[in-house]
Amino acid sequence: MTSWVARLSCNRREAEAAIALDEPFPGIAPPPILTATEGDGGWLLELHTGTRPSPALLAMLSALAPSAPDPPSVEEIPEADWVVQSQAGQAPVDAGRFHVFPGHRAGEARPGQIALRIEASLAFGTGQHATTAGCLLILDRLARQRRLGRVLDLGTGSGVLAIAAARADRSARVIATDIDPVAIRVARRHAGRNHADGISFGVGAGLGATPIRRAAPFDLVLANILARPLIELAEGLSWTVRPGGLLLLAGLLRGQERAIRAAFGARGFRLVQRLQGDWPILLLARRGRGKPPSRAAAIRAARRGKAAAWRSAGTI
Template identity: 45%
Template sequence: MPTIRARMTADEHEARRISDLLEVAFETEGYPVSVYEKVMDGPWTAEILFFDGSPEDAAPRIVERLGKDAFAAQIEADVLPETDWVVKSLEGLKPVTAGRFMVYGGHDADKLPANAIGIRIEAAQAFGTGHHGTTAGCLEELGRVLTRRSYSRVLDLGTGSGVLAIGIAKLAHVRVLATDIDPLATKIAAENARLNGVQGYLEVLTATGVTHRRFAECAPFDLVVANILARPLMGLAAPIAALMDRNATLVLSGLRVSDGPRVIAAYRSQGFRLVRRGVREDWLTLTLANGRAEP
């Protein structure tokens, strides 16, 4: 199924407002929403990605959720190219060190230090190659968490390329339920698991939210890692908490520093306490616990 990109161009204030509206309107589905400036001092773009439907469906879908008077910007929609944009974006990327882990491409295999846990990720259409600050920061924190105590039931929510689940499997030799809403991402995550020799540890599942029967069947989890956007994370606070064991550890990333207080408050209301916060390239990683054990 192709990925459909819908974009609206406006000034910065209006684009950010539209982006917030889209996040709220499609919170349940968890479709990725972004807002950005392509050219310095130029117009801004609010963008949402759909993993189903067609470009012709995008505008009616947005208008149905937001209302026809929610904004004046024109909606442009197209099919996101399936290979070239990702391959091009990853060309020339160097290995990334994140604590005990090193994420690398096959052409850099000879650069892997003897004491590093290598995660091989090739150019592919899934968020989370390790080169982004939020993924690298989360990997670094997982290196700490996994060496302080042992875990037996692990969930990677929003697995993307599978890089976090692969790192967990390589370091802790534990089974991981790795899920994502994007079927292309889960296909690539499964391929990356085989590439790294940990396919026996990963169960890769395409699922929206945490309602699929496999979540309940695999629960209670003693470690959950979620590298997704702030608003979906807050909306999932209660469902995630219900799936977790006592004395469990929760690692959250995909967050801007400014998102921290709201996300922490959402999980404190579910009985979690903040253990650590880390920042890498302006991206925030939070480690929380729901018991007395120190992760």
């Protein structure tokens, strides 16, 4: 079997705007995967599909980058090779105590580091992107300071954040969910390879997944997704995080931070820590130490947030 990739030149602003879209290709099913990379020749949008992209889909791609001097190029490639090739040869990533590496770079962790083997696959999240690395850095700081308690990794992708939480605090109860069953299969495999067998995985959209409803509220929620789904999930997350609990948000661009902070500030969250950069990482705490909401209230909030479902390929 083969898959297809369409490539289109763009500038940085167009790349950032394109990958920030919740649904860059409305009406296309199954939704294609869109990535943006920067190389020696400038920025590039890449569209990955299981079948040859239609003229309508290519027109949608072209509309995302008006500055492109040429139409998209289309290439047929072996299935999933684009993922492997994009990660082949990449150096391990160090973030706090965490050392994230592909299998061919095993044995390079320093004494005292927590080595996490995350392979190239059909699920995103290898630690290479600033959002994942930033989340790992803050997660390491938290694990040094306190017990993590009950943890939710929302939109887990490769499972790297859930695995990191489980490895950094063996007493933590970690739940990881994703709308994409392929991502969950990959994450389970990674958990086994990294001796993090205690993680509970589940498939589900937004906050509507059964494992979330059963285990809420959480002491720590990790949400490395995109700005628009985060805003749409703000109300549901206000019930999913226990009073006094923490919420780690990532996947937003610098220009989207004000809207994110306003949405969560209005629902009882305050900023605890921020990592600066083009992709800021926000650690928020839910105000109050009162009685957690009833299960019925939490389920109602989860259903209202269910419309904010996303593909794990939208995670970074």
